[in-house]
Amino acid sequence: MATGLQAERNMPASASAPIDDDADRVLIVGGGMAGSMLALVLGRAGVAVTLFDPHASPAPAFRAEKLVDDQVALIEKLGALDCFEAACWPADGDPLAYPAANRPSLTDCGAPNHEWVAAVRRAWPDTVRFVQGSVDHIETSDRIQHVDAGGQRFSGRLVVLASGQAPQLSEALGLTKRSISAAHSMALGFSLSVDPPIPARTLEAPFGSRIGYASLFPMPGELRVNVFSYRGLDDPWIRWMRRDPVACLCDTIPGLAAQLAGRQVLRRCEARVIDLAAIEGAQPHGVVRIGDAFQAPCPASGTGMLKTLNDIDLLANTYLPGWLAGPSVAREVIAAFYADHAKRRVDDAALAISLRCRQAAVSTSLYWRIRRRIGRLKRAMLPH
Numbered sequence: 344m345a346t347g348l349q350a351e352r353n354m355p356a357s358a359s360a361p362i363d364d365d366a367d368r369v370l371i372v373g374g375g376m377a378g379s380m381l382a383l384v385l386g387r388a389g390v391a392v393t394l395f396d397p398h399a400s401p402a403p404a405f406r407a408e409k410l411v412d413d414q415v416a417l418i419e420k421l422g423a424l425d426c427f428e429a430a431c432w433p434a435d436g437d438p439l440a441y442p443a444a445n446r447p448s449l450t451d452c453g454a455p456n457h458e459w460v461a462a463v464r465r466a467w468p469d470t471v472r473f474v475q476g477s478v479d480h481i482e483t484s485d486r487i488q489h490v491d492a493g494g495q496r497f498s499g500r501l502v503v504l505a506s507g508q509a510p511q512l513s514e515a516l517g518l519t520k521r522s523i524s525a526a527h528s529m530a531l532g533f534s535l536s537v538d539p540p541i542p543a544r545t546l547e548a549p550f551g552s553r554i555g556y557a558s559l560f561p562m563p564g565e566l567r568v569n570v571f572s573y574r575g576l577d578d579p580w581i582r583w584m585r586r587d588p589v590a591c592l593c594d595t596i597p598g599l600a601a602q603l604a605g606r607q608v609l610r611r612c613e614a615r616v617i618d619l620a621a622i623e624g625a626q627p628h629g630v631v632r633i634g635d636a637f638q639a640p641c642p643a644s645g646t647g648m649l650k651t652l653n654d655i656d657l658l659a660n661t662y663l664p665g666w667l668a669g670p671s672v673a674r675e676v677i678a679a680f681y682a683d684h685a686k687r688r689v690d691d692a693a694l695a696i697s698l699r700c701r702q703a704a705v706s707t708s709l710y711w712r713i714r715r716r717i718g719r720l721k722r723a724m725l726p727h
């Protein structure tokens with residue numbers, strides 16, 4: 344059996360000879376949130392895992408940065424809450440630590456996504472082997488799988504594709520991408536100086552601005568501002584946001600100026616175009632897709648993390664033990680995971696919310712005009 348190595352200690356693969364792995368090894372392609380969390384859960388359960396990613400340390404990338412209650416509950420169930428707490432709450436004595444008396448709850452602050460992933464990777468047990476490299480070829484059958492990375496061939500029982508939205512590996516496996524809503528939304532994020540501290544809040548933009556909402560929350564050493572919009576990349580408003588996000592946002596959302604004015608921009612505004620798509624085609628034997636590699640919702644829906652964690656929970660705790668004990672990981676066996684009621688419920692809701700959020704922000708139909716008016720009335724009746 345291959346020995347386990349922690350990520351930081353592993354070296355890029357170099358030889359071209361095949362590595363003769365044990366037959367029950369799980370090969371995880373991609374070390375973002377989906378792959379790294381699954382490796383942690385499986386590794387702790389004693390499953391031998393090899394995880395491939397081009398980055399030895401998770402690269403900064405604009406992804407989920409703040410948790411909500413149902414995500415925290417699943418993270419706790421998966422035994423990884425301390426990793427997220429470590430990233431969100433710098434230890435006492437750290438210059439970025441929150442004052443002991445005023446530390447926000449886990450759902451009222453955030454952390455850069457790569458810090459979460461790094462903390463998860465640090466918790467990997469020795470049963471997880473990290474290979475730094477990009478997987479460029481996968482060969483599958485109903486019994487044994489082969490993965491090529493960095494000129495080496497690795498074998499195992501099952502390939503878990505957790506490579507995010509990059510289409511190359513799915514396409515090479517014969518799957519195709521069907522667009523559901525091209526250029527569906529645009530996610531923008533920037534960071535400001537954190538003083539004076541303000542609590543996390545979500546602000547709606549006036550109808551007509553084609554903005555879903557802005558989310559403000561403290562992260563270690565910064566005030567993070569994420570904005571979910573339904574404007575195109577060449578829209579002058581987007582250019583203004585990228586040039587001068589504070590002035591642009593204060594102009595768009597009344598009431599923000601008092602909270603943002605005078606703060607220094609610590610991290611410039613990045614913008615990500617979001618396409619909604621489904622991956623279709625005859626599923627290969629021996630490969631299961633999770634996280635964004637299965638389906639990526641719109642970030643404005645705030646459901647990507649829940650979907651990813653739900654995939655990990657179902658796969659690790661319900662399906663994988665049987666697959667590893669049984670004779671075959673044929674596509675028919677794996678199809679049961681995709682059809683699972685608990686998976687379908689979360690995935691379908693993520694897509695429905697993604698589509699609904701856009702309609703709520705841009706549709707001028709009678710239905711949505713009434714829905715918005717009811718929403719405003721309900722909010723006005725809430726105690727202030």
Ligand SMILES: Cc1cc2nc3c(=O)[nH]c(=O)nc-3n(C[C@H](O)[C@H](O)[C@H](O)COP(=O)(O)OP(=O)(O)OC[C@H]3O[C@@H](n4cnc5c(N)ncnc54)[C@H](O)[C@@H]3O)c2cc1C
Binds near residue numbers: 643
């Ligand atoms: C801008 C933005 C904001 C978001 N905000 C929220 C939010 O507020 N709330 C929420 O719940 N969700 C949010 N999401 C969604 C959430 O972040 C994702 O659903 C989640 O991070 C998916 O993780 P993943 O590991 O599947 O994919 P990724 O994070 O994309 O990771 C994929 C990994 O695969 C690796 N990889 C790719 N190709 C290969 C290869 N050939 N070989 C080896 N490795 C490879 C990459 O290096 C990467 O590490 C947001 C997403 C975006 C884009």
